Amino acid sequence: MRSFSLIDFVSLFAALRWTVALVALALAFGAPLALGLAMGRISRFASLRWAMAACIQVIQSVPLLGLLFFFYFGMPVFLGIQVPALVAVTVAYTLYTAAFLGEIWRGGLEAVKQAQWEAGACLGLSAWQQFRHIIAPQALRLSLPPTVGFLVQLIKGTSLASILGFVELARAGQVVSAATFQPLLTYALVAAIYFALCLPLTLWSRSLEARLDGSR
Amino acid sequence: MNFLPLWRYQNQLIDGAIVTLELTVISALAGLVIGIAGAVALKGRVTPLRWLVRGYIELFRNTPSLIQIFIVFFVLPSFGLKLPAFEAAAVALSLYFGAYSVEIIRAGLDSIPRSQVEAGQCLGLSGWQVFRHIILPPALRNAYPAVTSQFVLLLLGTSLASQVAADELFHVAGFIESRTYRSFEVYAVICAVYFAMAMSFKALFAIIGLAAFRWPRRR
Numbered sequence: 001m002r003s004f005s006l007i008d009f010v011s012l013f014a015a016l017r018w019t020v021a022l023v024a025l026a027l028a029f030g031a032p033l034a035l036g037l038a039m040g041r042i043s044r045f046a047s048l049r050w051a052m053a054a055c056i057q058v059i060q061s062v063p064l065l066g067l068l069f070f071f072y073f074g075m076p077v078f079l080g081i082q083v084p085a086l087v088a089v090t091v092a093y094t095l096y097t098a099a100f101l102g103e104i105w106r107g108g109l110e111a112v113k114q115a116q117w118e119a120g121a122c123l124g125l126s127a128w129q130q131f132r133h134i135i136a137p138q139a140l141r142l143s144l145p146p147t148v149g150f151l152v153q154l155i156k157g158t159s160l161a162s163i164l165g166f167v168e169l170a171r172a173g174q175v176v177s178a179a180t181f182q183p184l185l186t187y188a189l190v191a192a193i194y195f196a197l198c199l200p201l202t203l204w205s206r207s208l209e210a211r212l213d214g215s216r
Numbered sequence: 217m218n219f220l221p222l223w224r225y226q227n228q229l230i231d232g233a234i235v236t237l238e239l240t241v242i243s244a245l246a247g248l249v250i251g252i253a254g255a256v257a258l259k260g261r262v263t264p265l266r267w268l269v270r271g272y273i274e275l276f277r278n279t280p281s282l283i284q285i286f287i288v289f290f291v292l293p294s295f296g297l298k299l300p301a302f303e304a305a306a307v308a309l310s311l312y313f314g315a316y317s318v319e320i321i322r323a324g325l326d327s328i329p330r331s332q333v334e335a336g337q338c339l340g341l342s343g344w345q346v347f348r349h350i351i352l353p354p355a356l357r358n359a360y361p362a363v364t365s366q367f368v369l370l371l372l373g374t375s376l377a378s379q380v381a382a383d384e385l386f387h388v389a390g391f392i393e394s395r396t397y398r399s400f401e402v403y404a405v406i407c408a409v410y411f412a413m414a415m416s417f418k419a420l421f422a423i424i425g426l427a428a429f430r431w432p433r434r435r
Binding site for chain 1: 221249271274275277279280281282283284286287288291294361370372373377378379386388389393396399400401402403404406407410414415
């Protein structure tokens with residue numbers, strides 16, 4: 001046993017880079033997939049709409065911890081190959097992000113009135129041009145506050161990677177707590193770091209929402 | 217792929233699912249009580265109390281549930297409050313669910329236009345009658361979808377209690393995996409059980425919602 005020192009403090013902050021990396025990976029792969037899901041959900045083809053809705057429903061009805069364990073422990077055994085931990089975890093967070101962002105963005109797209117599509121069609125724009133220049137900008141404005149809100153969920157969600165042994169912030173907290181026998185100080189510090197990351201985003205999301213309300 | 221070795225663990229799975237349901241329902245009920253009390257405090261005139269509730273909401277909504285469970289389980293004992301795993305998880309999840317409930321209930325109450333309250337007062341209704349007949353029914357209807365989806369998230373979130381070794385469903389999964397080494401099958405089955413529970417609750421809440429809020433909907 002040793003006392004809590006500067007090195008423990010540094011190791012917590014050093015572990016923060018993995019928290020940030022996991023969030024960045026989840027967004028980098030999850031956001032394009034979410035866009036695909038959202039567009040599929042408002043597609044003309046009923047079968048595509050149903051398939052996308054089913055995908056989203058399944059992922060949203062399973063614990064994030066379940067997704068992580070399934071892809072980290074289950075999938076490599078099933079496929080019979082070695083899957084690097086980072087890949088397995090990235091797949092799980094990508095699906096999680098895609099399902100939630102997809103549903104948020106679908107809401108944004110559907111909130112734009114049908115007449116806007118028709119107006120675009122009247123101007124001779126193609127379906128893609130209508131989406132790109134008329135619908136998407138308006139939907140983006142509408143869905144930005146919940147998107148930022150989801151970012152907070154995602155940051156908090158990366159703490160679950162600690163259970164798989166990923167040395168991100170939560171895991172670094174466990175390690176430091178075990179080494180120093182100071183759970184109070186360590187976990188309070190870990191919670192404070194998460195809080196410092198998430199609170200600005202929460203406040204930003206709220207101010208975006210308030211601004212949106214005033215303009216309507 | 218072979219699911220047969222899992223068959224003999226069905227009793228453990230059922231027991232785990234029951235503990236998960238208990239944890240969810242207890243945390244949801246306690247959380248709703250916190251939510252109602254918090255919303256009343258936010259509406260109240262006592263400024264320090266309002267700040268306290270605001271601080272509580274922001275603190276619990278902006279830190280991971282997992283860390284909250286760890287703090288209740290690992291840190292509170294150093295203050296002489298040693299809770300068993302299930303109770304510690306229940307306390308942490310109640311506080312987490314409570315923080316979201318306060319906001320949902322407050323938003324539900326705020327969704328009633330002031331003019332409706334004034335209209336009720338003009339008709340000579342008492343303060344309680346205004347609350348009971350004018351504010352409460354539409355506020356409940358507005359808060360209902362958010363509360364129920366938060367309930368489903370809570371159900372999925374109880375899986376974190378496995379990390380302090382509460383005997384809920386996800387902990388049972390780890391146990392079966394350590395016995396059978398069939399990771400793929402175990403976690404596929406566990407995810408399917410959570411999926412079935414979540415979908416059942418969604419269906420149940422949809423039916424209750426249709427029955428309870430039948431009067432004309434806003435267009």
